[in-house]
Amino acid sequence: MLRYCKRCVMPDTKPDLFLDEEGVCNACRSFERRKAIDWDARKKELLQILDRYRSKDGRNWDCLIPVSGGKDSTFQVVRMKQLGLNPLCVTATTCDLSDIGRKNIQNLKNQGVDYVEFSPNPVVRRKLNRIGLMQVGDISWPEHVGIFTIPVRVAVQMNVPLIIWGENSQNEYGGPASAAENNTLDRRWLEEFGGLLGLRVSDLIGLEGLQARDLIPYTYPSDEDLKRVGVTGLFLGYYLPWDGYSNALLSQAHGFTTYHTTVEGSLVNYENLDNHQTGIHDYFKFLKFGFGRATDLACLHVRRGRISRQDAIELVRMHDGKFPWSYLGKPLEKILEPLDLTVEEFIKICDRFTNKKLFLKDAHGNLIKDKHGNLTKINYDNP
Template sequence: MQTRWIKYCKRCVMPETKPDLYIDGEGICSACRSFERRTLVDWEKRKQELLNILDRYRSRGGSNYDCIIPVSGGKDSHYQVIRMLELGANPLCVTATTDMLSPIGRRNIENLKRLGVDYIEVTTNPVVRRKINRIALTEVGDISWPEHVTIFTIPVRIAVQMKIPLIIWGENSQNEYGGPASAAENNTLTRRWLEEFGGLLGLRVSDLIGQNGIEARHLIQYTYPSDEELQKVGVTGLFLGYYLPWDGYQNALIAQSYGFETYHQAVEGSIANYENLDNVQTGIHDYFKFLKYGFGRATDIACLHIRRGRISREDGLRMVKIRDGKFPWTYLGVPIEDVLKEIDMSLEEFISVCDRFTNKRLFVCDSRGRLVKDKDGNLTKINYDNVEEL
């Protein structure tokens, strides 16, 4: 009989199972505490710091770009580009092609170009990429691993090749510091710094060599430049969210006014229609987060809105119960069978992989320890109905 309960933040609806989250003695999570501290920030001073950094890295005489902005075409990418253009920067936008790009994702990329920027898109070998998608799904439970790696490696490789020192990242998920560019000393990106944010999940790029015919020559774009190459150019980065108040919903509203396209309904597994619109594999990615940690994208977004006072915790909880953690039969309207076909995996094999990565301490099991599923393949969290009381 299962007796373990999941503790939830009393202010938002984030569970204690979120990696690196801490719930204090008052029952408030570290993410909510971090948001509290934003009221103490002097945002005008931070903006001036940003302007000073941009001036320091600005290309003199227009002989090169002022910075690189890694972009996917989403709402945050639009916001980053809009703000940097407003600040007078001349950016080069760089996209590491999405794993399985959706039609709306392509349209949003084309719209971003129309903001008035030079743009480079690097597409990795799709045959090799599909192999890596499958390996990463079966070994670490993350079908989007190749995308998470190349989001960081490709812009940095371009920065080295084109001798553009400054990279403008978007949101800093920890919201603790501005990035190496803000440091007076030792402000160069290093391999160690990038690997901390690169989402490798214990699977190293070198581990792929020899699997399913993958060779080192296939992994060039997945590999960081050497620390010597980074230091030679002085490649550094900053998180725009450290210097300007960051809010995904705000970013979406601003992006829409510049032509960014949202989905026609709330995205599967989410409570919003304005994010994660580019990668058709994202439904599987988010579902595995739910299997591992007991929360999905709906929880993430609900917590963001609760902290900003847009919805109550009670409403957020109801929305999460309706939308979070459903088996990803479709994503952006694409059937899961079509997504799995890309990585040469059957639905039966996929369900077996799901069960292997499911944290059984978080979900209802029968007397034999088997996961209990409804007719649609959905699981039940162990104390979902009592969150209000925690």
Template structure:
């Protein structure tokens, strides 16, 4: 396994590319952000697009929000630019108290907020089936976020959707994706985390009908074109720095925990939903990196920590099963721990983690998988 020579991201990350110097394209993207991009020009481009799309008398744009640091920052930024957003929250899988508090704080920044309480029976059926098929406990939530927001844009005749950071610019991806600033049906199908499973594939699961899934289906092309819906990444037009985002959100009422959240060394990640921590752990067993690696890489690229510190943090925090989150997830889904472990093991990477003579994965006393020597982070 190759690890980027600048950050600590391994080449097991899907769509990540390394150059001849062993540097990942996410690090090269950060260099471009620092040295090559004319951010004043990008801001003017953004404002020009906003001006063209101001066709709704009530709202200038739609923002999908969770109440997290990013969506809080998005709201603050567009309000600073003089825009009046309509905010849409697609209910998290297993909401937390601090998540509810932060969503209320976002609402109190002075915006209209629609909280979509999805059908819990259909949603739970999707959640139980999706993890078996894809190894992702948040498949149905990610899909819902990216479909519900454009549905409301169509219903309210609001052409402009404002998303947050550009994932391909911040975390790496094909070169063509970094110049593509629009989130549409194509982006959802290519980069939206569907993992080869379409919502239409879920019709018939435990009696689910097509009508039950209408909220999870992207709006029809004719409706998108009629309203002129365009989804833009704010991070394409304004230089994104997670520490600055956190600082601004904190200053405007965003709350964090006292201790680090499970799966990483930070206290501000995925605060709204327990299931997100299970999602991060599943990413670790598949690819050998988790949320701590994501955070360390961003901090290294932005100059907040050294690579050596990043290596120490990754080796300390990545890979320990999030016990509280798993308990909440089992209570929610009804899976037994044995059933859950069987599903997780079926997606665990046999190249990265050690197994015994019977083919069972070797685990330490804390439940963490044991990596093969050649797959250790150094």
């Protein structure tokens, strides 16, 4: 039976989410524990780590920051510069870059940083988008892997040991850099946070003619290279109170551009602005688990006391899980065109990955859809 957290609006179908005996999820409990954290002590610890890795003679960058140009990476750059660091910023180019995404990348560079943009082979990338969508129901699989592999490869090549990640989704881990001894990133750490979804890079060889040499950007450096450079990482959200909304406010004050209206499938206009494929990614989460990006955002704001749980329920009903006919104004058929898929073929893939236990069906077991192609979730519990 589908159950919801009594404090936020997250269902228990979310992977790694657990409801305690009071019906409160572990994400809410984790946020609750933040009140007891000594953030001044955490910031002091951060400054000590940064001093340890700062280039002593100024002949190399102090750290590497993986960036997309979004609100969080803009915040990371602004904050590191405020702390006196000279970062090298690295973008693993997104799959279907939007105009506003390109504008925000340029704004990030204008903060006064050295910047590297790595653009993987687009012919290979389209194959990986298609394979990810059809095999694991995630069109963004290559992007989520490349976000981790490409900056780490650049860190090795440029001999920059310290990588500054943003928020850790588990919200309780400092990262290897926090350890004085044995603080090198290892393959296990990378694969834990690298989002492979059970589809390993080596599994792709031979699919659609792909060879090992096509997959270099999505492959981690060797353990020997990681140890030689001493590549390590930390999650900034462990040391500073992390909040996407305040990150957005600070980024906007530094020139970050938001969307002109609420982003499709979302509640806000300040995030996931760079990739036209994101709407498909978020929709598949809804099909698999019964919640989408609107639920994620509603829960974040409920925990921070910005909206009530009842308001969150209404907003989720308004915005979550709508069929992605467009994203950032680009029609679905145009988004699917590079993958050589029609909308009809896409709908069949959607149906294949839909968890049919979560949605209304007719007497023959077929999913019931309204005139816009939207499903109706079976709500066993409030909301």
